[in-house]
Amino acid sequence: MSVPPDTSSTAPSVDNTAQAARRRWLYGAVAGAAALGGAGLAWWRLQPHAQQEGxxxxxxxxxxxxxxxxxxxxxxxxxxxxxxxxxxxxxxxxxxxxxxxxxxxxxxxxxxxxxxxxxxxxxxxxxxxxxxxxxxxxxxxxxxxxxxxxxxxxxxxxxxxxxxxxxxxxxxxxxxxxxxxxxxxxxxxxxxx
The missing domain is CATH 3.40.30.10 (Glutaredoxin)
Structure with missing residues (x-):
């Protein structure tokens, strides 16, 4: 008789580890894009823009x-x-x-x-x-x-x-x-x- 493998192990599966790494990368990319966007907006706001004619x-x-x-x-x-x-x-x-x-x-x-x-x-x-x-x-x-x-x-x-x-x-x-x-x-x- 064979014994089924123990699935109650606390070690994460390879799939879960890869998904967590992708999520961290995605969150980092989104946070980086938001920071760049915010810095760009702040820079734009602090720049004088074209003056009106006259x-x-x-x-x-x-x-x-x-x-x-x-x-x-x-x-x-x-x-x-x-x-x-x-x-x-x-x-x-x-x-x-x-x-x-x-x-x-x-x-x-x-x-x-x-x-x-x-x-x-x-x-x-x-x-x-x-x-x-x-x-x-x-x-x-x-x-x-x-x-x-x-x-x-x-x-x-x-x-x-x-x-x-x-x-x-x-x-x-x-x-x-x-x-x-x-x-x-x-x-x-x-x-x-």
Whole structure:
């Protein structure tokens, strides 16, 4: 009489081991593809995109109220000079972090013809309160939600902050940056005209 083989063994069969290995490989491949997709999306979101036709001309025709009131900030008055245009808000930590550096850039480069303009995408009362604690030497315009639309027209499709645009003496966009400005950025931009 023959005894049937013992199938209650705890050792996995070759088929189960191969299936488990395929599942691990498939999960790894899916996770890798998801990570690459997420990294690609993040990279895309942080890149300035094509600006709308006529965005530069529209910018030079704009005027913004100022936190102190009085005369508005007239962009046309700055045309013909290199301009660093920074979109920021009081509730944006990287914006707040870069403002002292932008102020230093302004003080050092204003004698060379540079202008720096901060466009606050924020409530006027919040901007006034903030500037009471951290005064800036460069002009600040109260852009409100219209500033978000202006940023989009200049290539900031996501409306993220901070967003910086460098305009040359001819009024054209020379450079755009999503995210916080670095000292290296400012050094490179100071050479642009």
């Amino acid at each position: 965005a530069e001309a529209a910018l030079w025709g704009m005027e913004f109220d100022t936190p102190a009131g009085g005369a508005p900030l007239v962009m046309k008055a700055l045309q013909g000079q290199p301009v660093l245009l920074n979109f920021w808000a009081t509730w944006c930590p990287p914006c707040v972090d870069e403002l002292p550096m932008l102020n230093t850039f302004y003080r050092e480069n204003a004698p060379k013809g540079w202008q720096v303009v901060g466009l606050a995408i924020d409530q006027p009362s919040a901007v006034r309160k903030f500037l009471g604690r951290l005064p800036l030497d460069f002009p600040v315009g109260l852009a409100g939600m219209g500033g978000t639309e202006l940023g989009r027209s200049l290539g900031n499709l996501t409306g993220g902050l901070p967003f910086t645009v460098v305009l040359g003496q001819g009024g054209n966009v020379l450079h755009r940056k999503m995210g916080q400005v670095t000292a290296q950025d400012l050094q490179q931009w100071a050479r642009l005209r």
